[in-house]
Amino acid sequence: MSETVLPAHASASREAAIVAALGQRSVVLVGMMGAGKSTIGRRMAMRLRLPFIDADNEIEAAAGMSIPDIFEVHGEPHFRDGEARVIARLLDGGPILLATGGGAYMREDTRSRIRDKAISMWLKADADVILRRVRRRENRPLLKAADPAAIIAQLIETRHPVYAQTDITIDSRDVPQEKIVDEAIFALHEHMLRLRTSTLSEPTGDPLSPTP
Numbered sequence: 001m002s003e004t005v006l007p008a009h010a011s012a013s014r015e016a017a018i019v020a021a022l023g024q025r026s027v028v029l030v031g032m033m034g035a036g037k038s039t040i041g042r043r044m045a046m047r048l049r050l051p052f053i054d055a056d057n058e059i060e061a062a063a064g065m066s067i068p069d070i071f072e073v074h075g076e077p078h079f080r081d082g083e084a085r086v087i088a089r090l091l092d093g094g095p096i097l098l099a100t101g102g103g104a105y106m107r108e109d110t111r112s113r114i115r116d117k118a119i120s121m122w123l124k125a126d127a128d129v130i131l132r133r134v135r136r137r138e139n140r141p142l143l144k145a146a147d148p149a150a151i152i153a154q155l156i157e158t159r160h161p162v163y164a165q166t167d168i169t170i171d172s173r174d175v176p177q178e179k180i181v182d183e184a185i186f187a188l189h190e191h192m193l194r195l196r197t198s199t200l201s202e203p204t205g206d207p208l209s210p211t212p
């Protein structure tokens with residue numbers, strides 16, 4: 001994607017235009033564990049001046065226990081139901097910048113809620129990047145296995161075609177985080193412009209119109 005470096009005021013007005021165009025809709029980050037949803041999401045939220053919420057943290061707070069404990073004590077299906085409920089509640093309180101856990105978007109009901117109430121963005125990372133990042137932490141119950149690389153490969157195979165249903169895809173790779181954030185903001189703005197073109201016939205008073 002080509003992106004021109006803008007003076008600070010131009011970039012700030014792009015961000016303000018995005019927020020105005022979002023209205024009550026949220027921005028939802030989707031993608032595999034280790035794709036950078038929380039770190040990139042937090043930085044995007046600061047730029048857009050939206051509240052940042054990590055769905056995993058909300059689930060832990062609602063359950064009063066950690067995700068590995070929820071998996072161990074109650075099992076994955078129980079976790080998935082709680083996850084869907086928490087995301088539904090958070091989407092009702094938009095606009096927010098929401099980072100979802102890697103499995104959340106795999107549920108059809110959650111996908112359809114996200115479609116209704118948010119703009120979705122897939123942070124797409126390849127297996128090597130994911131593996132390098134998740135090795136640093138022990139908090140992913142799905143990867144507590146003899147061969148995490150095989151599990152990641154299999155999850156990528158089943159999940160990537162579904163993640164591809166999101167509105168926007170950003171290539172998450174090992175470059176400075178602010179570069180990914182810039183690309184994400186740029187792509188979000190482009191997406192909102194495209195949406196406006198396809199839904200609005202009357203351009204006056206539109207927050208995304210270029211300033212004269």
Ligand code: S3P
Nearest residue numbers: 032033034056101102103140141
């Ligand atoms: C999961 C990803 C985790 C967490 C849980 C299950 C998954 O979140 O929700 O361990 O199914 O990929 P992150 O994607 O934030 O690591």
